[in-house]
Amino acid sequence: MFRIKKILNINVVLAEEDGQEYIVFGKGVGYHQKINNLLPNSSVVKKFIPVNDSRKIEMIQSLNKIPPIYIDITTKIVEYAEKVLRESLLSSVYYSLTDHLYFAVQRYNSHQALGNRIYWEMKTYYPEMFDIGEYGLNVIKETLKISLPKEEAANIAFHIINASTKSSDKVNILDVTQIWNRH
Structure with a gap:
């Protein structure tokens, strides 16, 4: 059992178990x-x-700044990804994707278009991951009633690839990163 040390919001707490601190x-x-x-x-x-x-x-x-709804959105995306990919993703994806989505919506609301230089590559070389990204855009649309740009699906896919425990995906993500850096 975990002992709560700090409540960050309704879906996230800082807790301790056997002397080790966790963000739960x-x-x-x-x-x-x-x-x-x-x-x-x-x-x-x-x-x-x-x-x-x-x-x-x-x-x-x-996490104190991010409204709990973003953690709910991330949880839906991650659970869907784990079901589709038939693997458990690294737990770090909960923080990184929640943080990313929150700031993506802030940028959208302030009309700051950043685009994505690897959109085509992600869609072409990682279609399963890209589909998960599109699923994420639908969750955001249903939950927040906004339509983020389609390029955001590639960003979500990138987070899912980074959280994948399959070694082949880790090797391939290096290729995508190199493509991204060349542009």
Whole structure:
């Protein structure tokens, strides 16, 4: 069981288990909770161990700013991706994708178009991952009632590829990164 150390929002808490601190994600894990409450393992969707204290502080500050709906959106995308890919993704995707989606929506709302220089490559060479990205755009549209640019599907796909535990995807992502850097 986890002992709650800090409630970041209704879906994310900082918790401790066996002397190790975790950032814990789960639907409603922080709802009506108090510091030092015990959190059953069954309510935890993912747990993430920050690499060092400075990274933990950065993540906590970032997650404190992000509305919980973005964690819900990320959870839907990740669960769908894991089902489609038939693999568990690295838990770090919950933080990185949530953070990315939040800022993508902020950019959209402030009319800042960044585009994506690897859109075509992602769509062509990673069609399954790109489809997951498109699924993510649909979740965002249904949840937030906004339509992000289609290029954002490639960005979501990039996060899914990075979180994949399959070694072949890790090797291929280096190719995509090199293509991206050449442009």
